[in-house]
Structures are given as C-alpha cells and as structure tokens.
Amino acid sequence: MALRPGRRPDPAVAGRSSRIFGSGAGRNVAIALASTIVVFTVLVLAIVNSPGWPEVKASFFNWDEFKEWFPDVARHFWVNVKLFLICEAVILVFALGIAVLRSLRGPVLFPIRMIAIVYTDLFRGVPTILVVFLLGFGVPALQLSGVPNGELFWGGVALILVYSAYVAEVYRAGIESVHPSQEAAARSLGLSHPQTLRYVIVPQAVRRVIPPLLNDFIGLQKDTALVALLGPVEAFRQSDIAVSADFNFTPYLCAALLFILATVPLARFTDWLVARDRKRQLAGQA
Amino acid sequence: MSDAALLVEDVHKSFGDSEVLRGIDLSVSEHEVICLIGASGSGKSTLLRCINRIEPVSSGRILVHGVEVTAADADVNAIRRNIGIVFQSFNLFPHMTVIDNITLGPRKVLRLSRSDADERGMALLQRFGLAERRAEYPDRLSGGQQQRVAIMRALAMQPRLLLLDEVTSALDPELVAEVLHVIRELADEGMTMLIATHEMGFARDIASRVCFLDAGVILEQGPPDQIFSDPREERTRQFLQRIIAAGRM
Numbered sequence: 001m002a003l004r005p006g007r008r009p010d011p012a013v014a015g016r017s018s019r020i021f022g023s024g025a026g027r028n029v030a031i032a033l034a035s036t037i038v039v040f041t042v043l044v045l046a047i048v049n050s051p052g053w054p055e056v057k058a059s060f061f062n063w064d065e066f067k068e069w070f071p072d073v074a075r076h077f078w079v080n081v082k083l084f085l086i087c088e089a090v091i092l093v094f095a096l097g098i099a100v101l102r103s104l105r106g107p108v109l110f111p112i113r114m115i116a117i118v119y120t121d122l123f124r125g126v127p128t129i130l131v132v133f134l135l136g137f138g139v140p141a142l143q144l145s146g147v148p149n150g151e152l153f154w155g156g157v158a159l160i161l162v163y164s165a166y167v168a169e170v171y172r173a174g175i176e177s178v179h180p181s182q183e184a185a186a187r188s189l190g191l192s193h194p195q196t197l198r199y200v201i202v203p204q205a206v207r208r209v210i211p212p213l214l215n216d217f218i219g220l221q222k223d224t225a226l227v228a229l230l231g232p233v234e235a236f237r238q239s240d241i242a243v244s245a246d247f248n249f250t251p252y253l254c255a256a257l258l259f260i261l262a263t264v265p266l267a268r269f270t271d272w273l274v275a276r277d278r279k280r281q282l283a284g285q286a
Numbered sequence: 287m288s289d290a291a292l293l294v295e296d297v298h299k300s301f302g303d304s305e306v307l308r309g310i311d312l313s314v315s316e317h318e319v320i321c322l323i324g325a326s327g328s329g330k331s332t333l334l335r336c337i338n339r340i341e342p343v344s345s346g347r348i349l350v351h352g353v354e355v356t357a358a359d360a361d362v363n364a365i366r367r368n369i370g371i372v373f374q375s376f377n378l379f380p381h382m383t384v385i386d387n388i389t390l391g392p393r394k395v396l397r398l399s400r401s402d403a404d405e406r407g408m409a410l411l412q413r414f415g416l417a418e419r420r421a422e423y424p425d426r427l428s429g430g431q432q433q434r435v436a437i438m439r440a441l442a443m444q445p446r447l448l449l450l451d452e453v454t455s456a457l458d459p460e461l462v463a464e465v466l467h468v469i470r471e472l473a474d475e476g477m478t479m480l481i482a483t484h485e486m487g488f489a490r491d492i493a494s495r496v497c498f499l500d501a502g503v504i505l506e507q508g509p510p511d512q513i514f515s516d517p518r519e520e521r522t523r524q525f526l527q528r529i530i531a532a533g534r535m
Contacts (some may be wrong), residue, residue, distance in 0.1 A: 184340050185377035189391035189443060190367035199390060203381050 058248075065250035069242040075252040077235035080224040081262070083152065087159050087224075088217055095164040096206075099171035100197060102186050116168070123165035129226055132158040136230035155227030170212045174205030211277070214270040223256045225259070235259070290349070291316045291447055291478045292337065297346035297356075299332055299502075306332045308502035310346070317476040321489035324499035325525060330482035331374075333499070334449045337480070338369040351449060364427045367395055370440030376432045376455050378424040384435050385411070385420040403442075410438040414468055432462030437468055445508040448472065450481040452459070486529055490514050498522045 047053060102116040123131065135158040140149040148154075178201050186196040228237035235255045242251035292314040299307040314320055322330040334343040339355055339362050348355045355365050375434045378387050386411060389403035398406070411417040414434055426430055433453055440448060450469065454462045466488050467517055473479065473492050483489050488494055490510045497507040498519070506519045517523045 181373065181375060181377045182379065184335075185373065185379070186390075187362075188338055188340060188366055188369075188371045189439070190363045190395040191391070192363055197396055199394060200379055204379075207381065 020045075020130040023144075025222060060249045062248055062250045065228045065248045066254060069239070070254045072242065073235050073239050073251060074258060076233055076238040077255070077258045077262075079152070079232065079234035080221075080236075080259075083156055083159075083227060083234070084217075084221050084223045084262075087163065088221060089161050091164045091167050091220070092213075094160065095167035096171050096202070098164060098168035099175060100202070102168070102172055103175050103197070105193070120168055122167045123162050124169070126162075128162045128223055129229065130157070131162050132226050132229060134158075135161075136227075145221055150232075151230035152227060152232040155230050155232065159220060159223060159227070163216060163223075166216050166219075167213060170209050170216060171205065173212075174209035175201055177208055183264060211270050211274045214266055214273070218266050218270075221263050221266070222259055288378070289316070290314060291318070291351060292480065293347075293349040294333070294348045295349075296335070297333070297336060298344045299329075299336055299341065300344045306502055307343075310502070310504060312504060312507075314460070314478065314480065314496065316478055318494045319473045319477075319479045319481065319492055321493035322480065322482040322499055323484075323486065323489060323496060323501075323513075323525075326404055328499040329502045330499055331451050332370065334451050334480060334482055337447075338366050338371050338447060340371075363395070367443055368446045369449060370443060370445035370447070372433070372436050372440050372451065372453050374452040376424070376429070376436045376456070378432055378439070379437055380424055383421050383423055384416065384427070385517060387424065387435060388439045388442045391439065396443070406442055407438070409483045410441055414438060428461060429457045430464045433457065433461075433465045434468055437465070437472075441472075446478065448477055448479045450479060450483070452482050452484065484529075486514065486526070500523065500525070 024170050098119060101112050102120075104112060132155055136151050136154045139147070139154050140151070175197075182200055182204065183196055186200040187193070191199070219244075224234065225236040228234050228240070231237075233241070235258055239251035239255040240252075243249055290313050292312070294310050294312040297307050297310040298305065306327075310329070310333055312320075319458065322333065324330055332341060337342050337350065339360070343356050346356070350365060350369060353365060354360060355362075379390065382390065385404060385407050388407040389398075392398040392406055393400065393404040396403075408417060408420065411420055414437075416431060416434060416438075419427060419431065424435065427435065433456075437450075437453070453469070454465050454467075457465065462485070466485065469479070469481070469488075470492055481489070481493070493510045495507060496510045496513040497504045498513060498517070499505065500519075500520075500521050506513065506517060506522050513522065514526065517526060
C-alpha cells in the first residue's frame with residue numbers, strides 16, 4: 001500500500017501517517033492550522049483576562065526568575081538523565097528475567113513462578129513514592145557493611161523495582177502474543193524450552209512490545225523526580241530550592257520544561273515506531 | 287519389530303471429553319511413504335503430532351526406530367532430532383532470514399559451527415532452487431517458497447522420518463505443484479515419510495501405502511491402487527466419492 005508519487009494519496013493511509021494535521025492534503029493542513037489558532041487564541045484570551053492573571057503571571061511566568069534559575073536547574077537535570085539511563089538499562093534486563101521466569105512451565109518450577117507473580121503484584125500495587133521512602137530511608141538505616149548507603153542509589157533501586165514490575169508484564173504480554181505454533185516448530189526441531197524462548201519466542205516478543213516499553217520509560221523519566229524526596233539534589237529539588245529562595249514559582253516551570261524536552265522526543269519516537277509497524281503490517285497483507 | 291521405522295500400537299488420544307484417536311495401529315518400514323487420508327477431524331494431524339510428541343498420547347505406545355517416544359522418561363529433544371515435521375501453516379520463524387531458519391536446528395541442537403550449518407543449508411537451498419532467497423525474511427516469500435523452506439528446515443536436521451501435515455492445504459492452487467515436487471524428490475531418494483494429505487492424485491502417485499482414517503481409527507489400508515480403485519470399506523468409498531464430487535481427484 002505504498003504511496004506512489006503523482007497519485008492522490010489514499011486518505012485512510014495519509015491520515016495515519018500524518019496524525020498531527022489529520023491528513024496530508026494541503027487544504028486540510030490549512031484547516032487544521034486555522035482551527036488550532038482559533039482554539040489557542042480563545043484559551044489564551046480566557047486565561048489572560050482572568051481576574052487573578054496578573055498575580056499568576058508574576059509568580060509563575062517571571063522571565064527574570066526564569067533566566068536566573070534555568071541554568072542551575074538544567075545542570076542538576078543531568079542527575080535525572082543519568083539516573084534514568086542507568087535504571088533503564090537495568091530494568092530492561094531484570095524485567096525480562098522476571099517475565100521469562102513467569103513463563104516457565106512444569107510443577108517443579110511452581111515456586112519460581114510464584115515468586116515472579118508475587119513480585120509483580122507487590123511492586124505494581126505499592127505507590128512508587130512509598131517504595132522510594134521505604135528503601136531510601138529504611139535500608140541505609142540498617143547500616144549494613146558493604147552496601148551502598150547513598151539516597152540516590154536506593155532511590156534508583158526503588159525505581160528499578162517498581163518499573164521492572166510493569167515492564168515484566170509488558171514483556172510477558174509480548175511472550176504470550178507469540179503464536180504457540182512457533183513454539184511447536186522450534187521444539188519439533190529438538191530445541192529445548194529455554195532454547196526456544198531464547199532464539200524464537202523472546203526475540204519476536206521484544207520486537208512487538210517496544211512501543212509500550214518506551215511508554216513505560218517515559219513514565220520512568222518523570223518519576224526520577226521522586227528521588228528528590230530522599231534528599232539528593234536533582235532538577236526538581238534544585239527548582240524547589242530556588243522557589244523557596246525567591247518566593248517565586250517560576251523555577252518549577254524550568255524543571256517542567258526540561259522534563260518535557262526529555263520526554264517529548266521519546267514520545268514522538270514511540271509514535272513513529274507504532275506507525276512504522278502498522279505500515280509494515282499493511283504491506284505484509286497486500 | 288525393532289526394524290520398523292515407526293511402530294504405533296493401540297494409540298488413544300483425547301482432548302478433554304472428545305476422543306480424537308481411538309486405537310491406532312500402524313507399522314512403517316524404512317523407505318516407505320505412507321499417505322494418511324480422511325476427512326478433517328479424522329485424526330490425521332493429531333497422529334502426526336503424537337509421533338514427535340508435540341501432543342502426548344493418552345494411552346498406547348509409539349516407537350521410532352525402536353525408541354519408545356511415549357515412554358515417560360523419553361528424551362524428547364533427542365527423539366525430535368530424528369523426526370522432521372512440516373506444518374500446514376509453515377510456521378517459519380518470521381524474525382530470521384531463510385538461511386537462519388534452516389540452520390537454527392543444526393546450530394543449536396546439533397552444535398554445528400555457523401559455517402558448517404550454512405554449508406548444509408546452502409546445499410539444500412541450491413538443490414531446491416531457492417539459493418538466491420537465502421537472505422530474505424519469510425514474509426517476502428510466496429507460500430510455496432515458504433513451505434519449501436519449512437521442508438528444508440526439517441531436512442537440515444537430517445531426520446530419519448519425515449512427517450508432513452497437510453503441507454499444501456494452506457497454499458494457492460498454483461503453488462501446490464512446487465511443494466509436491468520437492469516431496470516427490472524426497473520419496474525418490476528413499477526418505478521414510480508419513481504424509482497427511484487431501485491431494486488424492488498425489489497420494490495415489492507417491493504412496494507405497496495409503497491409510498484411510500475415520501473417526502480416530504485406521505479403517506482401511508493398502509496399496510494406493512486398491513484403496514482408490516477398489517476400497518473395501520463403505521466409509522472409504524463414501525469419502526472418495528465426496529472428494530471426486532468436490533473435484534479434488
């Protein structure tokens with residue numbers, strides 16, 4: 001179903017490939033643009049003409065405050081980025097392990113399956129902030145020797161534990177979406193169950209779940225801010241310090257902007273992957 | 287009895303309440319080509335799947351080259367190495383190229399080196415005329431080509447027994463011949479095969495023996511000419527008449 005040059009694009013396909021404007025045709029772009037301008041003008045006018053706007057503007061949208069604090073907050077945002085990247089790498093591997101354990105069969109392995117199930121139930125059930133508090137304050141208090149005591153470290157561990165529970169479920173959905181005939185084909189060649197998982201099932205499963213996986217990582221990127229509650233100074237914490245110093249909320253906006261700048265590319269990338277997969281599927285059916 | 291390539295003794299298989307195999311007995315010698323015919327649901331596919339233990343039997347015994355497949359302590363992976371199976375829906379691995387589909391078993395089960403496995407795979411591809419498609423992914427191939435690759439994937443393990451489960455049923459009519467051609471070549475070189483099929487002309491042509499399955503038992507078996515020209519059982523006659531009426535023979 002590839003679009004051929006010089007042909008009128010199929011509206012159904014064009015609509016999917018360009019979701020921001022609704023359709024590829026020039027007239028439709030103009031309509032989308034005009035309607036966007038009207039909607040946003042009305043919104044902005046409504047806000048700017050509200051009775052409390054001057055005070056809100058002064059305390060949230062103060063340009064001087066923004067200029068003063070943005071570099072500081074941005075510098076500390078680097079902590080969030082590092083935390084995110086490290087957690088993500090660990091989660092990708094750890095969660096896959098959980099998902100695979102849960103997919104093992106046979107009565108002997110029931111305890112292993114049960115551990116995997118209890119783990120996912122537990123860490124999906126407890127609010128992230130509680131896990132952060134419990135680990136971040138609890139474990140260092142044990143004063144175990146040879147165990148890192150940093151708040152950042154335990155905050156990261158908490159995020160890994162919580163997000164791995166979600167990501168493991170995403171992986172599991174992927175594993176279960178691979179048709180049983182694939183397993184039959186692999187096993188009939190003489191591959192063992194672990195070999196079948198490794199070479200046939202998991203590679204197909206992972207490809208299928210990349211978009212929902214990235215979706216979870218967008219959530220993780222934001223939740224790195226929760227670690228601030230343990231004490232380490234990162235972007236949110238730094239903006240909080242700035243807010244207390246100047247009694248102005250604009251620094252929060254600096255932090256918000258940085259988080260958006262980090263998550264939006266990932267969100268668009270996820271959209272792009274989904275669109276590409278759909279295109280491939282359509283091509284495969286043709 | 288140990289010289290039989292395949293021995294099936296009083297095999298029963300139930301799925302829940304429905305008994306699909308109700309006492310199958312069958313003995314196959316080396317180099318025989320057995321065609322299993324019968325209506326859908328007569329148990330052809332289930333029998334094949336029991337032979338390499340994709341499905342466990344409910345009772346009875348199956349021996350492949352003297353090794354009891356149905357034994358509780360049987361090494362299923364070792365047994366399956368020597369039994370190739372080709373499915374109706376190909377079941378190629380979509381994330382692997384043609385050559386990787388073919389060499390996965392040799393590499394991971396037989397522990398062949400990559401180059402040895404590739405050599406074996408390329409020999410098969412060349413022989414069956416698909417060498418230039420070796421780096422393609424399965425979804426780029428026609429159904430007939432996919433099924434030929436699936437046959438090669440089974441052959442790459444150098445099985446002593448090949449099970450073919452309605453391998454042309456999912457194909458467009460014009461693609462059936464190329465797959466049957468491959469099977470004919472295998473028969474000519476003496477591969478022991480058990481073929482579940484709806485292609486009666488092909489069965490008549492290629493089989494050393496034809497078994498008619500009806501409601502989970504082998505109701506009648508014999509040389510193809512006898513089965514197709516002079517069936518003894520009324521049910522066989524009815525089945526063949528329906529096939530002829532449908533224009534499939």
